[in-house]
Amino acid sequence: MSANASDRERLAELAFEAALGTPSPEEAGELERLRAVLGPAAESGIDRAVAATLDAFGDGRDEALPAALRERVLRDADAYLAAARRAGPPGVMPVAAGVAARPRTAPRRRRRPGVAGFASWGGWAAACASLAFAVYVLLAQPPAAPGIAGVSPPVAPRPGPSLPAITSSGTASSRVAESASTDVPGVEAGAPANATVAGAAAPEESWREFVAARPYLIRRRFEPGPDAAGRRVSGEVIWDGVTQRGYMRFAGLRPNDRLLEQYQLWIFDAERDERYPVDGGVFDVDATGEVVIPIRAKLGVGRPVLFAVTVERRGGVVVSARERIAALARVT
C-alpha cells in the first residue's frame, strides 16, 4: 500500500470519528494535517455513510415539523439573517440551496446552561474575586484528553501538532475567515491564520465605527495573566458572534521570540466542554506598540465566556498545558 493510500485510509477513519463527534484532540489535529494534504475530496461520502447508517437503523417514519415549531424556527432564521445583514458584508458564501444564506448566530428561545462548563463557570466566577486569579485557577487545570463528554479518565496533556488548525471543522472555518473582508483598518484581509498585524493600530475613529455598526458586539478589556509576557498588557477584544469574526488589540504584550514561541488565543465557549476551548489562532508580537490581531476561530463559537492568550511553542498546540497565560478577557 502506498503512503498516499494509507493516508487516505487514515483520513477516512478520522473523518468518521469527526462525523460521529468522537475524535480526540490528537486525532483532530492529525485529521487537519491530512485534510491539508489530501483535500476535501478524500472525505467524500463520510457524512453520507453516517446519515445512511442512521436511516438504516431507523423506522423510516418521518414526522412533519409541528407548525408552531416551524414558525419559531422561521422567526429565528429571520432574526439571524437580519443580524447578519446589519453586520455588513458577511464575508461568507452561500453553500447550497437548502443551507444558503448562512447566518452565524441567532437569538434562542431559551439558552441552555452549556456543556458541563457553564455551571462551573458561574460557580468559579462567584467564588473568585480576582479575574486573573480566577482564570488562572481554571486554566491551570490540565486538560483531559480524549473523551468528548468527559467520559474518559483525565490524562496528562500532550503537545499537539505544529499546525494551529486543530479541529475537524478548522479548515472550513479558516476558509470562511480568510474570505471575509475586514472592516478594521490596519488589519489585512485574508491574512493567514497566524498573521501578525504588528503596529497596525486602528484609528480610534474607525474602530468606533466598526463597533458602532455592531451593537451586539462583545467587547471586553484584556487584563494581565500570570505570565511575565503579559505583565504590562492592556487592550481589548471585540467579537462579532454573527459573522464569527473578531479582533484583539494589545499594548504592552512582550514581543515573542518567533523561532521558539507564539501567542495563541483560546476562546472558552459556554456551549462547549470547558476542557476544549476553541483555538483562536496563533500570532506574533514584534513591536511594543499597539497591535491589532484578527481572530481566526477554528470552530463556531456559540457563547464566549473567556478569551485567553497563552504563550505556546511556535505553530501553536492542540491542547494547551495552560502554563503560560499572558492575557485574559472575561465575558461573563
Added chain:
Amino acid sequence: MQECIERYGAKVWSLTRRLGVPEHEREDVAQEIFMDLWRSSGRYDPRCGPEGAFVIVVARRRAIDWLRSRGARAHLEHPLDEEQAARLAAPDAGADAGSDGARAAAALAELPPAQQHVIALAVVQGLSHGEIATRLRMPLGTVKTYVRRGLLRVRERLTGPAVTGREARS
C-alpha cells in the same frame, strides 16, 4: 433558509425522536439544531457529500451533545433495539431499495451481529468508543475497528454500483 426548513424539517424533527430526546424537550432541541445548522453551514463542502447528509450529521451531533449536556442518558441504557436489528435483516418492503438507507442496511446486514450492535451504539445512540467498550466489555481497539470498518463498508456500498439490499444478501 425557509427552503432548508421545508426540505429537512421532517428529517430533523424525526431524528430527535429516534435519538431519544424526551418528548417535552424535542421542540427546543430541534430549534437549537436549526440554529446550529445556520452556524455550521459554512463548513459544508459539496465535494464531501450531499447537503442532506451534512444536515443529518450536524443534527445528530447537536442532539447527542444536548442529551449529554443534560445528563439525559436514559436512552443510552437501552440495549440495541431488536426492531432495529430486525430491520437490517428485513428492510421495509415499501422502502426504496436504491435509497441510501436501504443500501446501508444491506451493507450492515452482512456484518456480524456484534459489529452491527457496536455500530448502532456509536451512530444511533451516540456512545463514545470508550463507553461502548466498557458496556460491552470489549477492547477499545476492537470497538474502533468495528465502527470504522463498518462505516467504510457502508460508504463503499453507497459510492459503488447500486445494489439493492435483497440482492446483496442473496
